[in-house]
Amino acid sequence: DQQVKQNSPSLSVQEGRISILNCDYTNSMFDYFLWYKKYPAEGPTFLISISSIKDKNEDGRFTVFLNKSAKHLSLHIVPSQPGDSAVYFCAASAPMSGGSNYKLTFGKGTLLTVNP
Amino acid sequence: DVKVTQSSRYLVKRTGEKVFLECVQDMDHENMFWYRQDPGLGLRLIYFSYDVKMKEKGDIPEGYSVSREKKERFSLILESASTNQTSMYLCASSSRDRDVTDTQYFGPGTRLTVL
Numbered sequence: 379d380q381q382v383k384q385n386s387p388s389l390s391v392q393e394g395r396i397s398i399l400n401c402d403y404t405n406s407m408f409d410y411f412l413w414y415k416k417y418p419a420e421g422p423t424f425l426i427s428i429s430s431i432k433d434k435n436e437d438g439r440f441t442v443f444l445n446k447s448a449k450h451l452s453l454h455i456v457p458s459q460p461g462d463s464a465v466y467f468c469a470a471s472a473p474m475s476g477g478s479n480y481k482l483t484f485g486k487g488t489l490l491t492v493n494p
Numbered sequence: 495d496v497k498v499t500q501s502s503r504y505l506v507k508r509t510g511e512k513v514f515l516e517c518v519q520d521m522d523h524e525n526m527f528w529y530r531q532d533p534g535l536g537l538r539l540i541y542f543s544y545d546v547k548m549k550e551k552g553d554i555p556e557g558y559s560v561s562r563e564k565k566e567r568f569s570l571i572l573e574s575a576s577t578n579q580t581s582m583y584l585c586a587s588s589s590r591d592r593d594v595t596d597t598q599y600f601g602p603g604t605r606l607t608v609l
Contacts, residue, residue, distance in 0.1 A: 387534070421584055421600030422537070424597040424598075424599070467537060480588075482539075482598060484537040484538075485536055486535060
């Protein structure tokens with residue numbers, strides 16, 4: 379059962395416009411959410427995160443919104459640039475037994491293409 | 495700056511061969527992870543380790559084993575490679591202490607092809 383879902387395999391936007399990537403989760407124990415960006419032939423790189431005690435976190439052009447009641451989060455990129463073209467993974471974590479270690483559960487990713 | 499390195503970027507092996515993928519991190523992280531990435535399937539956790547000589551199965555451990563003899567090094571072993579293990583393999587590390595900025599840092603990946 380997929381606990382983190384990214385229902386859009388791909389998204390195409392024009393340069394300068396807003397990109398909105400969506401992510402849904404089912405596990406109510408998740409309390410920390412992250413977005414990673416991955417270029418081909420490279421490892422994923424951390425982009426932005428949000429704790430469940432917040433509903434918004436902003437870092438430059440990137441903003442993540444969290445709606446806990448809907449178990450939904452989204453990543454907004456404004457304005458989109460061609461260099462943003464990559465696969466974006468949503469990830470979530472929940473405390474494991476003992477509370478001291480965590481693992482991430484990833485979605486399947488969304489390929490974002492920003493057209494010049 | 496966190497650095498996670500993987501021994502090979504590209505690897506070609508034959509069915510039945512024993513394959514070793516090595517990962518080294520330089521940030522004194524307690525946690526290390528091995529994932530595989532396949533098109534349409536995202537990142538799937540194979541094994542992880544929270545301490546030296548300690549290992550835990552992830553979501554898809556079948557056909558794999560791991561070794562963590564030193565804190566900085568985490569090895570993934572394919573005992574008898576099969577064609578369905580052709581994939582991109584990604585190693586990651588993270589601190590044990592979780593705070594609002596905690597995250598996993600990934601290596602560049604190893605593209606393994608099993609013929």
